[in-house]
Amino acid sequence: MELKIPPLVWLLLTAALMWLAARTDIPALMPPAPFLALLALAAGIVVQAAGIWAFYQARTTANPLRPDHTAAIVEHGIFSRTRNPMYLGMVFQLAAWALWLGHSAAWLGLPLFITCLTLWQIRPEERILTEKFGRPYLDYCRRVRRWL
Numbered sequence: 001m002e003l004k005i006p007p008l009v010w011l012l013l014t015a016a017l018m019w020l021a022a023r024t025d026i027p028a029l030m031p032p033a034p035f036l037a038l039l040a041l042a043a044g045i046v047v048q049a050a051g052i053w054a055f056y057q058a059r060t061t062a063n064p065l066r067p068d069h070t071a072a073i074v075e076h077g078i079f080s081r082t083r084n085p086m087y088l089g090m091v092f093q094l095a096a097w098a099l100w101l102g103h104s105a106a107w108l109g110l111p112l113f114i115t116c117l118t119l120w121q122i123r124p125e126e127r128i129l130t131e132k133f134g135r136p137y138l139d140y141c142r143r144v145r146r147w148l
Contacts, residue, residue, distance in 0.1 A: 002124040007064050007117060011090045014113040015097050022103035032102025040099060044092030050078040051085030062086070067125040073137055075144070083144050087117055091147075114147070122146065 022028075054077040055062040061069045064086075078085045094113055098106040129137050 001120045003065055003067070003121065005120065007087060007090065007121055010113060010116055010121070011094065014094060014109045014116075017112070018094065018097055018101060018106040018109035021105035021108060022101040024105055026103075026105045028102060029104040030102055033099045037096045037099035040092050040096035044089040044096060046089075047078065047082075047092060048086045048089030051089065053077070054079050054085075064121060064125070067128045068132065070129060070132065073129070073133055073140055075140055080144060082148055083141065083146050084122060087122065088147055090117075118146075 052062055054074050057076075058072045058074045060071040060074060061067075063069065082088050091110060091114060094110055098109065126141065130141075
């Protein structure tokens with residue numbers, strides 16, 4: 001399954017599972033929080049846009065299914081804080097969805113999403129980038145965390 005399912009599909013599948021979880025008979029334990037949901041959604045969009053902008057500036061691909069087409073290690077901007085801003089932005093968007101749904105069971109989607117993305121997207125990307133860039137990429141990985 002490595003690099004076969006686009007991250008956007010993982011996001012949508014997780015969001016659907018979160019919606020289903022919020023429809024269960026499990027007590028909600030929390031009310032919907034639309035204002036906080038909008039803030040989290042905005043944060044997710046900003047984080048993703050910063051990552052895409054940094055890729056654009058470096059003239060390298062943002063295609064998550066073709067990390068072998070990467071032309072450069074992007075270390076500036078948001079990439080100096082997280083190695084995966086687009087995926088981190090998706091986590092913020094899922095948090096927004098959980099806040100909007102207002103059900104504690106919906107929050108189970110976040111660790112599921114992070115686990116699936118780490119196993120089948122991020123680690124394969126890191127392996128390919130290590131093969132392509134070697135020591136400079138490994139040094140970058142030591143300096144900057146995968147998520148936050």
